[in-house]
Amino acid sequence: HPECTQAVVDLADDAGSTAHIVRQVEEAPSGTKWAIGTEHHLVHRLAEEHPDQFIISLADVPPLCRTMNMITQRNLAQALEGLVQGRVIHPVIVEPETAHWARMALHRMLELPR
Structure with missing residues (x-):
């Protein structure tokens, strides 16, 4: 996600909005592996919705968006x-x-x- 630090974005294979991340995962073939740097709940939801793909959070401590959680x-x-x-x-x-x-x-x- 582009809201990650610039160092993380620079190292990423791809970076984009939440909609971009969702679209990339939805359009990816079965067996695709993803390490996603964005809000924990989105990564968890994508993993549940796409059990045929390997989806994990990049963060050791999953980031939560306080504003979105409100x-x-x-x-x-x-x-x-x-x-x-x-x-x-x-x-x-x-x-x-x-x-x-x-x-x-x-x-x-x-x-x-x-």
Whole structure:
């Protein structure tokens, strides 16, 4: 995952978003071996969904994403219901310059071919 340290990304055979990692594993032939450097729950899920492949985490101590672990079905439902009602339940507030570069990064990601 590109959020790993640059040294890890430089040594990797491949690096990409969570969607890229999932797609690579899903499209790989049976018997493929993977050592994946990303959030522990994703690696575990991929291993369960693809028992014909050998999938392990790169980390000795599996990394957990605190932010992702804060998301519950209830919180997600509340946020979506709020959006339907025109309310933002959990706004993200950052400095204007950070917002500018974040918006630019999002636009660039959305422009990438699928």
